Amino acid sequence: MATTAAPAGGARSGAGPEWGGFEENIQGGGSAVIDMENMDDTSGSSFEDMGELHQRLREEEVDADAAAAEEEDGEFLGMKGFKGQLSRQVADQMWQAGKRQASRAFSLYANIDILRPYFDVEPAQVRSRLLESMIPVKMVNFPQKIAGELYGPLMLVFTLVAILLHGMKTSDTIIREGTLMGTAIGTCFGYWLGVSSFIYFLAYLCNAQITMLQMLALLGYGLFGHCIVLFVTYNIHLHALFYLFWLLVGGLSTLRMVAVLVSRTVGPTQRLLLCGTLAALHMLFLLYLHFAYHKVVEGILDTLEGPNIPPMQRVPRDIPAVLPAARVPATVLNATAKAVMVTLQSH
Amino acid sequence: MAKAVESSGELGTTSPRPLFAGLSDISISQDIPVEGEITIPMRSHIREFDSSTLNESVQNTIMRDLKAVGKKFMHVLYPRKSNTLLRDWDLWGPLILCVTLALMLQRSSVDSEQDGGPQFAEVFVIIWFGAVTITVNSKLLGGNISFFQSLCVLGYCILPLTVAMLVCRLVLLAEQGPINFMVRLFVVIVMFAWSIVASTAFLADSQPPNRKALAIYPVFLFYFVISWMILTFTPQ
Secondary structure, three states: OHHHOOOHHHHHHOOOHHHHHHHHHOOOOOOOOOOHHHHOOOOOOOHHHHHHHHHHHHHHHHHHHHHHHHOOOOOOHHHHHHHHHHHHHHHHHHHHHHHHHHHHHHHHHOOHHHHHHHHOOOHHHHHHHHHHOOOOOOOOOOOOOOOOOOHHHHHHHHHHHHHHHHHOOOHHHHHHHHHHHHHHHHHHHHHHHHHHHHHHHHHHHOOOOOOHHHHHHHHHHHHHHHHHHHHHHHHOOOHHHHHHHHHHHHHHHHHHHHHHHHHOOOOHHHHHHHHHHHHHHHHHHHHHHHHHOOHHHHHHHHHHHOOOOOOOOOOOOOOOOOOOHHHHHHHHHHHHHHHHHHHHHHO | OOOHHHHHHHHHHHOOOOOOHHHHHHHOOOOOOOOOHHHOOOHHHHHHHHHOOOOOOHHHHHHHHHHHHHHHHHHHHOOOOOOHHHHOOOOHHHHHHHHHHHHHOOOOOOOOOOOOHHHHHHHHHHHHHHHHHHHHHHHHOOOOOOHHHHHHHHHHOOHHHHHHHHHHHHHOOOOOOHHHHHHHHHHHHHHHHHHHHHHHHHHHHHOOHHHHHHHHHHHHHHHHHHHHHHHOOOOO
């Protein structure tokens, strides 16, 4: 199955299982398979297997000795030695056969070589793609090229998770940090995979020329804008700044994705549907990330500055304006906890 | 649990090079020829069972394993370009560090809102799944390191952060305030940098030379998340 994938990495790993161990030792051609045969080679590995083997061999020897002891005393050592060696060889062969079967099954199902070609990038390429993801290209009459790699998008998703966690650095969030961490990871990965799949499905309906891998890569690089905006606005808590960045940076990366999709779709209705959906989801996600995880800081600013709430900027909350300072954290926590619970329940 | 690895490690430095040792020179980068048993065939392990480590007393075994773990701790604290962590990898050290960290990060209070339970599991899962992800990523980028070697290195390099956790815990016994926070921030940042330098010293050689940055970046994120967990910890 793995060898049907066109890339050379897949084909190379399928070239003869008995040479699999050798291939791993040669530089550059190393298979990414967690090769159980070579797991023994690193010292300390699978000691339990060795211990088991040793135990089994000893049991075999004990059995052979016990059997030999029943025979006459006139038996010379050669015969007993021969029997012991035979049983040892049989045990060894059984062990080898079983291990070979297990490792073959394992390498068939756990072959991560399938993903290897998508990680074949250079740092310079990643850098240039990151910068290009912020630059919308005007040429929409000719299908634009999308790099089909997964390293950049994956790292951007993880970076987004890290930035979200960093955004909760105020001390009152740490009490729920475990759940928040799971929520952050789930949100980011859910967005990346879920929205990619949804837009791919829409693209299929609208006859757009884009593959799933390209969609994943496109959306992944689109998260670069989100990372920048959130990183800046989590450190500088100004609402006006956030809206400016939301429009500017978020808008740029959305425009880029939209331009790529438009260049690959035919027909105004289809273009509108596809790009409208993507733009809406992308911009709304940034808004959501900012507000859902920003509430704690807002709450603290609220109680410190007093209830001068500008219209349509802050979510009304149930924190009374007059509170002794010592009781603020608990109440803010409650609001945050409630917000998190609501978010979790709605998922 | 007995470990024949230590005896093989010690034997390896004094006995003549085993059968396929020449292959290891081909497979690892040219600057630092790796010696030892990365690519040893199974045969050479069987002869060690004549001097079986299963028969010795438990105390001997534990002391030997603890010494091995301690030696690797020293290698992490003073990172030089050495292959000890790669050659004689073991997962005891990472397990000890992970459990220690997870226990210390647990909430001490048992409150209905603040459940101390999930903290341990969260830290555990994050550390191990993070390490697995980084390992898979570095292998996919063309790295020449085995799965468990990478796990071993990443686990051992959590040691500076565990020390940071201890220091933070002690600092938190004093009165809270911005100075308290600044001290903790400084300690965590220093230990975070130390972890990254240590893991880079061990892992960088196994990557193709032009892709080192690509492999180190997720390590940076991983230790950043752990540092964040340590920094934002306050016992209540």
